[in-house]
Every structure is written in structure tokens, then in C-alpha cells.
Amino acid sequence: MNYAYLSHIKLRNATEQPVYMQLRDAFRELIANGTLQSDNKMPSSRMLSEHFAIHRQTVVAAMEELVAEGWLVSKQRKGLFVNDKLPEIKPRTYGSAVKTYPATASFNFHQTTHPTVARKSYLFGFDDGYPDIRIAPYSALSKAYSQTLAENAHRNIMTRVATGAGSLLLREELAKMMRTYRGLLITADNVLLTHGSQMSIYLVANRLLTKGDNVVVTKPNYLTSNNLFKTQGANLLEIGVDDDGMRVDELEAVCKKKKVRFVFVTSHHHHPTTVTLSIERRIRLLQLAEQHGFAIIEDDYDYDYHYENKPLLPIASYDRHGSVIYIGSFSKILSQAFRVGYIIAPADFIQQVSVYRRLVDRQGDQVLEDAFGKLFQNNTIKNHIRKAAHLYKERRDATYELLNSELNNYMYCNLPEGGLAFWTHVDRSLSLEDIAVRCAAKGVFFPDGRTYNYDKAKMNACRIGFASMNTKELHKAVDILKTELKRMPIKR
8 A cells, every 4th residue: 555645644742732633633634635535444553653653552542533433444354444435525636625624604694793892911901890800709609609519419400401580599689689779679580690781681682672673772872782782673763861861851752753662771870971860860761661662671780889879779660660671790790700690570571581591591500690699698799799889989089080180181081970980081182092002002901992982973982990900000000091191292
């Protein structure tokens, strides 16, 4: 037999990939590109071992995988042969075979555009408003998670399929918290757990929307929700925002002209501007929902952080007509990495969303959800929120002082009553993208504005998060930002 093709096989250092896998892949490619044809005999394991100077068992391991995958067959007393049941393969010049997985698909598919923030390795920075993950009660969560694993294994429920609504323990604890602290008179039947707010918004929109339905959002708005609604075929109607939140008078005018399917509102701290929807407008919004038959999706993403006065109760707490779908998550409490969110709504809607959710996500993360439930039971979550709110208020005040004393020539913002970020307007002669690039070169993240300056709405504004940096990091970040801004001349 002519085994000249073996000279083309180059085995690399085993640290990149086990040698037996390299050999397996090489022979798989030789068969796929037609160099080895059906019923060709393979070299013996001894011969291959000597040729490549590798252990014979390494060769045997590679050949066994090729047999298991159907590329080779073993014939008694004769050796290994290329399977003659492979599809017909036409020989090609060696080296013409594709070396990587195809970069483009051969079929058509829907495309979605959404600006993303490339979070490379920054020392620290002004994010969109994230919590400080360093202060999260990880040890308590780890203990609760381990305990949950042990209990579930003992109860033999690890292989059971949970309800589409999620962990009963966590749903009951959430319902208790909502009744006590947010005025929502609900039970576990009104709660569905998800993998975060974005999944919640998607599931709700999918159950509500038919292509061409009108959806009212603010301008500016949380861009991800806009894109989610568009992918579901919605027609977005944008209305304004002022210091009292969504302009409900504009919504009323819209309702007189068009049928609205639902209104999306971030009531507590409007995203991105951080303003709070006034109590008068909350009541009027509920009245319009009852009058015109639309639903209200209330995204209350950071209700727990309010620094000046007691926060207004959610719109859902005043709802007696079944109009509000209330959404939240634990991302702002612990970390973006823990994807646990919730939907609160009338029980019949929750049941239908649960049925649909099982089509795209069988049951969620039962163990993590139960562990979170334990953290509610032993007051770990409650105590952490109280401590974090006190710390974040200090960081908010320090950031506001620095922005006004060090950067007032370049940007301005109002002091938010709560939340984890400032809505900051930058001098229009300065490019947010240029600032972002300059800061990134110094290891500091600064938003480039693309997230909110969309559809020709060049506001030259961005959210500057303050919670994830301690005081020392905050001063360093401001110093770097100020230095870079000084190098960018302002044209008056």
C-alpha cells in the first residue's frame, strides 16, 4: 500500500489538543476530502506508531473513535478499512479541504441589529448602572446552593421536570415580599420565574403581540425592549418623557387615534433618564388602560435602590382591573451573572406564559431558584439590599460631587433620587465615541452613546453608573476622564 499521504499529517503539541484527537481528525479529513476512498485499508497501529513516534495506544484510541463514528470498519483478521457505506466522495487535491467550520450559512434567516458594548478588560469604569459584585453575599448563596443540591438529591427530584412557572419556594417568597414591601396582593400563582428581565419582556411580548400591533414606548427608552418588540412585529409609537416621567397626556392623545396593544414603562427610575413617574400619572395611566383596553408592562428593574424618600409603590399595586404585567429581576441586587427574574400578572396570563415558556426553556434553573428562595427565608437578601442601598447612596453622592466639581465644564446631570446611574448630558461639541476610545486606552470604560442615540436622536447623552466603583476607583476614573476631556477642545 502507498501511504505517502501520511507525510501531510502534522501532529502538534499535545497541549493544544490531545494527540489521538489530532490523528482522528486528520484521518477523518482524508476520508472526507477523498484522499482515502471506500474500502481502502488503513495502516497498522504499529506502523502509524513508528511513523509519528507516538505511543501505540494513542493510535488505537484514534482508530477506535473513527470506527465508533462510522468512518472505519474492522474486518476480522484483515484490519481496518474505510467504510464502504459512506456517501460517494470525489477525490480533491490535498490541502483544498475546508479547515474551519463555515463562516456563512447557505440558508436565509432573519437578522437583528442591536448595538452591543464590547466589554474588554477594563480596570473600572462608568457602566450602565450595575451593582458592585464584590459585596454580594456569595458565601451565603454558595451554602444555600449546596444545601439545595443535597436536599434535592435526597428527595430524588433532580430528574423531575419542574413546572414552567419555576421554583414554588422562590415564587412563594417573592409573593410574600411583594405583599409586604410593594403592596402587590398576590400569591405564588401570580408569579413566573425567568432567566432575567429580557427573557421576561420577550415572553410577555410574544403572548401579547400580533404583527402590526401598536406598542407605546418612551423616547428615549430601554433599547433592548424596543428591539424585542420589533422582532415580534410591533409598530412602535414613541412619546415624550419629562421630569415626572412618561407624558401620559401624549399617550391619551395617541389612544384617541390608534388602538394600542400595550404600554411599556419603567416607572420607578425611567430607563435611561432615571426620572420617576409621578403618582398622578400612574393613576391616569391605569385609567387609560381600563378605558382603552391596553396592557401595561411595568419594568421595575431597580426598585430596591431609593435614597431620598420612600419609593412610590409600583403601578401594579394600584391595579384592580388586571391591566398590569410587573417585571423585575435580581440582577441589580447581586450580579448580572445570576439570571433570575420574574413576571407578576393575573393568574390566567401567568398560566399561558408558563405553557409557552416550556417550549423555549423547559423549566429554568430549579436548584438556583430554590437557593434564592432560601436567601429570602433567612433574610440574607433583605439584609444585603439594606447594606447595599446605604453604600450606593454614599457612592452616588460622591460621584455627583465629583461630576460637578471636576467635570462641570464638559457635562451635566441631575441628582437621581434612586437607581445606580446618572443620566448625563455631554457638551455637544464632544464626541462620546471619541471619549470612549480615549478612556478605553487608559483602562477605563466610558459609554459611547450608541445605546441611546438611536434613530437620528442625537442627544449626546449617556448613563454613568456609579455603584460598581468604590471611592478610590471613582476618583481615579474621574481623574482619567478629566485628563482626556482636557485634550478635546470644546467649540463654543
